[in-house]
Amino acid sequence: MNASPTNEPATDKDQEPGPGRARQNAIYRAGVLGRTPIVPTDFATLERRARRRMSAKAWAYTAGGAGDGSTMRANREAFERWKIVPRVLRDVSRRDISVELFGRRIPAPVLLAPLGASDLVHPEADRAIARAAADLGVPYILSNQAGVPMEECAAAMGSAPRWFQLYWSKDDRLVDSLLERAKNIGAEAVVVTLDTQLLGWRPLDLNLGSLPFSQGQGIAQYTADHTFLQIVRERLAAARAAGIKDTADVTLGSIRTLVNISRRFPGRFLDNLRSPVPRAAVETFLDIYSRPSLTWQDLITLRNRTDLPVVLKGVLHPDDARRALDIGVDGIMVSNHGGRQVGGSIASLDALADIAGVVGGKATLLFDSGIRTGADIFKALALGADAVTVGRPYLYGLALNGAQGARDTVANLIAEFDLTLGLAGHVSAREITVESLSSR
Known part of the structure; x- marks a missing residue:
């Protein structure tokens, strides 16, 4: 068989693998030696194996949702309603999946979401997650409810990008202290989580009488x-x-x-x-730890508290997005907290398109809740997100193989996104639009 239709050797551009092919090649080459991935490449198997590895309390906190779990299901159903429409006969031999967020170019439109009490899952907890993110070069949003202090995580990351998640405390002295520490560790943005002013009704935890923080975990x-x-x-x-x-x-x-x-x-x-x-x-x-009385007036004071870019996490209504723009925030994260706070809530993806229309490039728009595949990343970007955050998948990888497991899980998602991008007929994340999808 000829190497190419013209019997010419393949060009350099055809030999450039990109993250998708590079990841595939590494896995298949290991397979020749009889080695299969420790971290499964599909979410269903990953979740099943992680559950076997975790304690009952760790699983309840990590995998559980609010109420009957309907919001978690809605997140997935929303992705299923949208279908990618591939285009063919386009040169996709070289692809650029990098994006720029707040002046930093990152290799893929993916951030590691802040997840609390990861010390339930692995003793290295946030430190291992930080190393995984640094190895990939993607930002880690350091959790306010961490098992390892932010300073130790920053030390493990070197110069890699990191952000900080803020839960607005009842005591403003603590808010100011956390913001100062975030600045000191080189955080490049502050993500203010808005949807946890009260703790959601989570039956899996409640049935075990288990709240990690009451055991000194995640604080x-x-x-x-x-x-x-x-x-x-x-x-x-x-x-x-x-x-x-x-x-x-x-x-x-x-x-x-x-x-x-x-x-x-x-x-x-x-x-x-x-x-x-x-x-x-x-x-x-x-x-x-959280202030139920938090209002827009409190958020306005952030400009006097920090000069870091401010992202509001938990926005699901277009009017809230408009209000956020009015007070001059730098970013908005569409999120329902992975279905962990309000049972019966709107799916994050269903909220994204309307909010994208409001934001219209005036602020960075991030998407959170329900990302499980590279195709999900593609769909979120097509509906207006500049980048997405990944949560439960990397925590399951952490449970299976520590820092390397968390890294491999996210690397798999990035690889699948890269291949999906090319197979859909695009060569950069910036090219993806709603016209790349069909809802029929």
């Missing part, structure tokens, strides 16, 4: 913060002055909880066991 950003610890000391002093005594029941469960908290709190384990501070820190976190 490392707080226990590493001098301002937060000052707030804890103030509350302890106020309780002593008021003569308030600890009346908690002593049970086997409460003893286990105290041990878990003491292990995770900074300092020596035995000292922590004897001290009231670690448990008070957990109680303080649960009381002040």
